[in-house]
Amino acid sequence: MGLYHQAAFAVGFLLLLVMVASPPPTYQTKPGCLNSCGNVGIPYPFGLQKDCYFDDSFFISCNDSNLPVLPANNTSVLDISIDGQLRVLSPITSGCLGYQNYTQVKTFNFSPFVVSNTTNKFTVVGCDSFAVLAASDYQTASCYGLCDNITQLTNGSCSGKGCCQSSIPNGVKDFLIVTSSVFNHTFVSDFNRCTYAFVAEEGTYNFSSLDLLNLQREFPLVLEWSIGNATCEEAQQNRETYACKEDSECYETDNVGGYRCNCSSGYRGNPYLSDGCQDINECEYPELNQCIEKNSCRNTEGNYTCSCPKGSHGDGRKDGQRCTATRNRLPLMIILGIIIGLLILFLVISWLYFGFRKRRVIKLREKYFKENGGYLLQQKFSDQEGNSIKPAQILTEKELKKATNNFHESRILGKGGQGTVYKGTLPDIQTVAIKKAKKGDETQVEGFINEVTILSQINHRNVVRLLGCCLETPVPLLVYEFVTNGTLFDHIHNVDKLIPWETRLKIATEVADALSYMHSAASIPIIHRDIKSANILLDDKYTAKVSDFGASKLIPLDKSELTTLVQGTLGYLDPEYMQTSQLTEKSDVYSFGVVLVELLTRKRAISFTRLEEERNLALHFVTSLQKNQLFEIIDHQLQTNKNTEQLKAVAMLAKSCLSVKGEERPTMKEVAIELQGLCSIEKHLWGKDNLCAQEYESLLGKPFDDSANGSTSLTIKENSIEKSVTFEIETGR
Numbered sequence: 001m002g003l004y005h006q007a008a009f010a011v012g013f014l015l016l017l018v019m020v021a022s023p024p025p026t027y028q029t030k031p032g033c034l035n036s037c038g039n040v041g042i043p044y045p046f047g048l049q050k051d052c053y054f055d056d057s058f059f060i061s062c063n064d065s066n067l068p069v070l071p072a073n074n075t076s077v078l079d080i081s082i083d084g085q086l087r088v089l090s091p092i093t094s095g096c097l098g099y100q101n102y103t104q105v106k107t108f109n110f111s112p113f114v115v116s117n118t119t120n121k122f123t124v125v126g127c128d129s130f131a132v133l134a135a136s137d138y139q140t141a142s143c144y145g146l147c148d149n150i151t152q153l154t155n156g157s158c159s160g161k162g163c164c165q166s167s168i169p170n171g172v173k174d175f176l177i178v179t180s181s182v183f184n185h186t187f188v189s190d191f192n193r194c195t196y197a198f199v200a201e202e203g204t205y206n207f208s209s210l211d212l213l214n215l216q217r218e219f220p221l222v223l224e225w226s227i228g229n230a231t232c233e234e235a236q237q238n239r240e241t242y243a244c245k246e247d248s249e250c251y252e253t254d255n256v257g258g259y260r261c262n263c264s265s266g267y268r269g270n271p272y273l274s275d276g277c278q279d280i281n282e283c284e285y286p287e288l289n290q291c292i293e294k295n296s297c298r299n300t301e302g303n304y305t306c307s308c309p310k311g312s313h314g315d316g317r318k319d320g321q322r323c324t325a326t327r328n329r330l331p332l333m334i335i336l337g338i339i340i341g342l343l344i345l346f347l348v349i350s351w352l353y354f355g356f357r358k359r360r361v362i363k364l365r366e367k368y369f370k371e372n373g374g375y376l377l378q379q380k381f382s383d384q385e386g387n388s389i390k391p392a393q394i395l396t397e398k399e400l401k402k403a404t405n406n407f408h409e410s411r412i413l414g415k416g417g418q419g420t421v422y423k424g425t426l427p428d429i430q431t432v433a434i435k436k437a438k439k440g441d442e443t444q445v446e447g448f449i450n451e452v453t454i455l456s457q458i459n460h461r462n463v464v465r466l467l468g469c470c471l472e473t474p475v476p477l478l479v480y481e482f483v484t485n486g487t488l489f490d491h492i493h494n495v496d497k498l499i500p501w502e503t504r505l506k507i508a509t510e511v512a513d514a515l516s517y518m519h520s521a522a523s524i525p526i527i528h529r530d531i532k533s534a535n536i537l538l539d540d541k542y543t544a545k546v547s548d549f550g551a552s553k554l555i556p557l558d559k560s561e562l563t564t565l566v567q568g569t570l571g572y573l574d575p576e577y578m579q580t581s582q583l584t585e586k587s588d589v590y591s592f593g594v595v596l597v598e599l600l601t602r603k604r605a606i607s608f609t610r611l612e613e614e615r616n617l618a619l620h621f622v623t624s625l626q627k628n629q630l631f632e633i634i635d636h637q638l639q640t641n642k643n644t645e646q647l648k649a650v651a652m653l654a655k656s657c658l659s660v661k662g663e664e665r666p667t668m669k670e671v672a673i674e675l676q677g678l679c680s681i682e683k684h685l686w687g688k689d690n691l692c693a694q695e696y697e698s699l700l701g702k703p704f705d706d707s708a709n710g711s712t713s714l715t716i717k718e719n720s721i722e723k724s725v726t727f728e729i730e731t732g733r
């Protein structure tokens with residue numbers, strides 16, 4: 001039983017082996033035809049029997065001896081290739097000395113087959129020999145074999161010594177070979193008595209010196225065969241005689257007429273037979289397919305496909321795109337995705353951030369605007385519309401930045417306690433002065449707001465005019481008319497620019513006028529609090545303009561004095577106010593008195609270079625007057641006979657202004673009238689016009705319209721942050 005099983009298994013295994021290993025079936029002959037003669041395969045178009053060959057030229061006889069023979073010249077066939085070649089045996093031509101003629105001629109006829117010139121060689125063996133191959137078309141080949149001594153020869157070499165080879169003309173079908181000798185082999189007869197010549201497949205003859213004595217063999221010769229003598233194109237005209245069957249291609253060769261057939265790529269077999277070309281299952285033969293993965297091969301008709309393992313792609317061919325792992329791309333894609341994501345996130349965040357910041361800036365601007373009393377001023381300014389005088393404008397930060405070249409250093413006109421003043425150019429107002437507080441100084445901000453509030457209510461030709469303001473900034477920016485000629489302080493204390501007495505009187509009158517107006521004529525009394533020569537600006541006609549209202553105070557009508565933190569400039573400061581902190585109009589009168597003295601003496605209000613008793617100009621002046629030394633202290637430039645009386649009068653006026661007790665000082669109005677009186681004398685005396693201009697500019701309507709809602713609330717922060725006082729500004733009722 002075991003034996004039986006083993007045997008069955010062995011048989012099965014063998015069967016399997018046969019099935020797997022067997023080559024694809026070849027259809028070498030037409031059905032029912034013998035496919036071999038002896039051990040030589042005879043493929044169609046050749047045939048051994050009638051109707052088994054393509055035409056008569058492909059008949060091969062296979063006689064009893066089981067040798068395939070071409071009918072012409074009894075030529076033995078060694079093998080036949082379907083690619084168009086036929087190997088036959090061909091005899092040697094030999095001419096020998098002695099009993100035989102050394103000149104021999106042999107005829108060969110392989111028609112219709114052609115002697116292949118690529119694989120065959122015409123070979124001559126001998127030491128006193130030459131032979132000629134002459135084709136019927138008069139093409140020839142010849143070769144000499146010469147030598148004197150057998151010892152000169154080399155086995156295996158066929159290069160002229162004893163052996164010679166030459167190529168064969170192309171397209172030769174029949175030819176004859178003539179052998180001959182130069183000296184009848186006389187000198188080499190010891191070892192070579194014959195001339196041997198033959199056509200043989202290259203490589204089949206290996207020269208040996210022994211062959212000189214005797215060479216009697218037949219050599220294989222390669223013939224080329226083809227179908228007919230027409231081209232492929234011509235042959236395809238006649239489908240019935242066309243030899244190439246399905247899945248095959250026709251081709252022509254250079255050296256043979258007619259055409260041949262070849263199985264199409266991916267097929268093999270006999271292209272001259274129906275169903276002769278069979279699909280190759282490339283997958284079964286690793287050498288035939290290019291699949292990287294052996295198991296991925298799938299045969300197709302005339303071709304095959306390879307597939308790639310999961311997670312990769314490509315054609316799976318070694319000579320193609322191969323397989324590329326798709327998984328490898330994943331991390332790259334993820335990284336790329338992350339980068340893009342981060343980029344987008346970054347963009348979004350920065351967009352949001354800048355958006356928020358912008359919104360914050362806008363909000364901040366609004367806040368400042370509100371804080372800086374923007375709405376109130378806006379209303380006030382709009383109330384002023386329709387008046388003959390252009391109202392102050394609310395300007396944007398952008399406009400002012402443009403006007404001052406972004407607050408460039410070159411535009412700085414001066415730096416004061418209240419901040420920096422820039423020169424600017426606005427498109428419609430032209431040259432202006434722009435005052436900007438130092439950042440982060442709250443008292444300055446309050447001063448600014450104060451100034452806006454005050455100046456927006458004053459319209460006097462001798463008060464510097466506020467043209468506009470910007471409230472969007474943390475500290476408001478104030479825009480004034482640009483006063484061209486600098487400060488009075490400059491003119492008094494600059495030796496180069498001496499101003500004559502009448503001009504000084506005019507300036508004094510104008511300042512007095514402005515102050516008088518502020519104290520009484522304006523709707524609410526305003527105390528300047530910081531009158532000094534440095535705060536009086538002059539234009540090119542020496543018209544005085546009182547400026548710097550940052551410290552000014554509005555005094556409610558029902559109060560005649562106000563308690564404040566003492567503020568002002570040393571040398572100009574009212575001593576009474578210094579002591580009591582009670583602010584009244586008379587403080588301005590005192591300060592004005594100091595300015596008068598400055599005008600008279602051309603000395604600084606305070607100077608630490610002077611003697612101690614002379615340091616404070618006001619005190620020094622009063623003392624000098626008491627000592628009756630007026631003309632010693634007065635500016636020598638003024639001391640002419642003509643104006644002595646005037647000087648005295650002004651000096652007395654100054655003295656009264658400088659009274660220690662406020663009550664004893666005259667009001668600003670009285671001072672103004674007195675000065676105007678002096679001025680008109682001056683006018684009379686000198687016959688000069690327009691010296692002490694008296695024109696008041698009309699009030700800007702009234703700062704607060706009486707038709708409006710009665711009272712407007714305005715909050716002004718006190719300098720002392722703790723003492724914040726709110727008071728009402730009564731409208732002009």
Ligand SMILES: *[C@@H]1O[C@H](CO)[C@@H](O)[C@H](O)[C@H]1NC(C)=O
Pocket residue numbers: 061063069074
């Ligand atoms: C082969 O046999 C045929 C007859 O069958 C004869 O005519 C022919 O001459 C023979 N050829 C050779 C080479 O023996």
Ligand SMILES: *[C@@H]1O[C@H](CO)[C@@H](O)[C@H](O)[C@H]1NC(C)=O
Pocket residue numbers: 072073106107108109
């Ligand atoms: C070959 O056959 C032709 C005639 O077909 C003849 O003339 C020639 O001598 C033959 N040659 C040989 C070597 O048998």
Ligand SMILES: *[C@@H]1O[C@H](CO)[C@@H](O)[C@H](O)[C@H]1NC(C)=O
Pocket residue numbers: 074076
């Ligand atoms: C043909 O050649 C073979 C050997 O090549 C020889 O045996 C045979 O006798 C020859 N037949 C004829 C008819 O020449």
Ligand SMILES: *[C@@H]1O[C@H](CO)[C@@H](O)[C@H](O)[C@H]1NC(C)=O
Pocket residue numbers: 100101
């Ligand atoms: C060559 O040989 C032939 C016979 O094969 C003979 O008739 C002839 O006389 C010879 N010629 C010479 C020069 O020996």
Ligand SMILES: *[C@@H]1O[C@H](CO)[C@@H](O)[C@H](O)[C@H]1NC(C)=O
Pocket residue numbers: 117118119167168169170171254255
């Ligand atoms: C055979 O003949 C062809 C056509 O004339 C030629 O191109 C080729 O070189 C020849 N081959 C040899 C080996 O002489």
Ligand SMILES: *[C@@H]1O[C@H](CO)[C@@H](O)[C@H](O)[C@H]1NC(C)=O
Pocket residue numbers: 148149150151190
């Ligand atoms: C051939 O060469 C050998 C040695 O070179 C010499 O001995 C011999 O005689 C030579 N034979 C002839 C025929 O010249």
Ligand SMILES: *[C@@H]1O[C@H](CO)[C@@H](O)[C@H](O)[C@H]1NC(C)=O
Pocket residue numbers: 150151153154155208209210
């Ligand atoms: C060539 O080889 C043979 C043996 O195959 C030898 O007898 C002979 O001497 C060799 N000739 C030369 C020149 O080497």
Ligand SMILES: *[C@@H]1O[C@H](CO)[C@@H](O)[C@H](O)[C@H]1NC(C)=O
Pocket residue numbers: 155156206207208
């Ligand atoms: C030819 O013969 C020589 C010696 O006789 C040998 O060395 C050589 O390998 C042979 N060549 C071929 C191609 O057979």
Ligand SMILES: *[C@@H]1O[C@H](CO)[C@@H](O)[C@H](O)[C@H]1NC(C)=O
Pocket residue numbers: 182183184186
């Ligand atoms: C070769 O031999 C022939 C006769 O066979 C003769 O006529 C001829 O003169 C000889 N040639 C030489 C060079 O010996």
Ligand SMILES: *[C@@H]1O[C@H](CO)[C@@H](O)[C@H](O)[C@H]1NC(C)=O
Pocket residue numbers: 228229
């Ligand atoms: C082509 O071959 C046929 C016979 O096969 C023949 O009749 C014809 O003359 C040949 N033509 C040429 C140009 O060789």
Ligand SMILES: *[C@@H]1O[C@H](CO)[C@@H](O)[C@H](O)[C@H]1NC(C)=O
Pocket residue numbers: 251262263264265266
């Ligand atoms: C015939 O086909 C095979 C396989 O397709 C190819 O390798 C060969 O080069 C072809 N021969 C010619 C002459 O085209």
Ligand SMILES: *[C@@H]1O[C@H](CO)[C@@H](O)[C@H](O)[C@H]1NC(C)=O
Pocket residue numbers: 265266302303304
């Ligand atoms: C077989 O398939 C491959 C890939 O699809 C292609 O490149 C090739 O040309 C095909 N071969 C044939 C003979 O169709």
